[in-house]
Amino acid sequence: MKFFRGKDKTQYGLNALFGGLSIVLSFEAFRQNSWAKWSQLSFLDCLPLPPPLGCYEFDSSREVLTRQETDFAWFTFLSAVPSGICEFAILVLITDQDRESAALKEISSKRARAFLTLLSAALNILTFFISIFRVSVTSTLTKTTHIFHTAGLSVAYSTSFYMVLLAAISSIMALVCQHRYEEGPKVDAQLVRTVKQHMARNLLHPANKGSSKMITFSSMPPDMEEAAAEIAVRACVDLRMEEDIAERVKRRFESQFGPTWHCAVGTAFGSALHHRAREYIEIAMPDLSILLFRCGEPTASKPKASKNHSSMSDSSLC
Incomplete structure (x- = not known):
C-alpha cells in the first residue's frame, strides 16, 4: 500500500500535521497542569526574609493555582479526543480502506471532521479563558496579595496556559487547511452534452487484441484520470457483476472527489447525457466498458434518459 500517492492524498497532510500538533500540545498542557506562577519583579524590592515574605526561592517556583483550583484542566484532555478521532478519519482516507460501516463513513466526511476540529479548538479556547479568570480571581482574593506585592512578586502565566493557546491555534489552522486544500479540483460548471456508443475493447477492435489504450475518452485532469483508472481496474479484478463494479467505482470516486x-x-x-465539462471519462476494460461522469440539471431542459442494457447507479439525479 502506497501512502500519500497523488494529490488526492497529500491534500490531507497539513490537516493531519496541525491536528497532531494540537493533540500533543493539549496533552502536555494537561500533564504539566501549570497555569501561572509567582514571578519576581526586581531584586531591589525583595525582602531579605524566608518565603513567603522573601523571594529568593519564590522566583517562578510556586504555582498561583492549587490542584483543587485547576479542575478545568480536564477540558484540555477532552479536546484531544475529537482531534484524535479526526486523525483516525484522515488515516482511513489516506489508506483507501473500505468504509462499509455507516459510522466510519460519517466520521470520514468533510463536515464531520470540520465539526471535530472546531470542537477541539472550542474546548482549548474555553480552557484558556477559564484559566485567565481563575488566576485573576485567585491572585486578587488571596489574603497574602499585599505581602506578595511588597516582596516584589507578581503573577506570570506559565507553560500550560501558552500550550492551550497554541493547541487552539493549531486546531484552527487544521480547519483552514481542510477548507483550503480539500475542495478538490475546480471544475467548469458548464454542462456538455455527449452522445456515445460504448463497446468493450474486444468488441470494438476484434482484430487488435493487443490494444493497450484503456482511457478511450476523457475530459478530466490527469490526477482524476489516474484515480479513475486505478479504481476501475481494482473493481474489475475484485468483482464480477456489473452492478457491483458500478457501485464500487462510484463509491470510491465519491470518497476522493465528493x-x-x-x-x-x-x-x-x-448514452446521451449532460455532464460537467471536466468531469467525464470512458474506460475500456478487456470485456467491459466503464462510463463515469458527474452532472447537474441543464439550464434549458432536462435531457431524456437513454435506454441501455448497462448497470447504472443513481442515474435518476441527472
Whole structure:
C-alpha cells in the first residue's frame, strides 16, 4: 500500500500535521497542569526574609493555582479526543480502506471532521479563558496579595496556559487547511452534452487484441484520470457483476472527489447525457466498458434518459 500517492492524498497532510500538533500540545498542557506562577519583579524590592515574605526561592517556583483550583484542566484532555478521532478519519482516507460501516463513513466526511476540529479548538479556547479568570480571581482574593506585592512578586502565566493557546491555534489552522486544500479540483460548471456508443475493447477492435489504450475518452485532469483508472481496474479484478463494479467505482470516486458521480458498466451500450465539462471519462476494460461522469440539471431542459442494457447507479439525479 502506497501512502500519500497523488494529490488526492497529500491534500490531507497539513490537516493531519496541525491536528497532531494540537493533540500533543493539549496533552502536555494537561500533564504539566501549570497555569501561572509567582514571578519576581526586581531584586531591589525583595525582602531579605524566608518565603513567603522573601523571594529568593519564590522566583517562578510556586504555582498561583492549587490542584483543587485547576479542575478545568480536564477540558484540555477532552479536546484531544475529537482531534484524535479526526486523525483516525484522515488515516482511513489516506489508506483507501473500505468504509462499509455507516459510522466510519460519517466520521470520514468533510463536515464531520470540520465539526471535530472546531470542537477541539472550542474546548482549548474555553480552557484558556477559564484559566485567565481563575488566576485573576485567585491572585486578587488571596489574603497574602499585599505581602506578595511588597516582596516584589507578581503573577506570570506559565507553560500550560501558552500550550492551550497554541493547541487552539493549531486546531484552527487544521480547519483552514481542510477548507483550503480539500475542495478538490475546480471544475467548469458548464454542462456538455455527449452522445456515445460504448463497446468493450474486444468488441470494438476484434482484430487488435493487443490494444493497450484503456482511457478511450476523457475530459478530466490527469490526477482524476489516474484515480479513475486505478479504481476501475481494482473493481474489475475484485468483482464480477456489473452492478457491483458500478457501485464500487462510484463509491470510491465519491470518497476522493465528493458527490455525486454516476457510473455505467456494460459490454455494449449507448448514452446521451449532460455532464460537467471536466468531469467525464470512458474506460475500456478487456470485456467491459466503464462510463463515469458527474452532472447537474441543464439550464434549458432536462435531457431524456437513454435506454441501455448497462448497470447504472443513481442515474435518476441527472
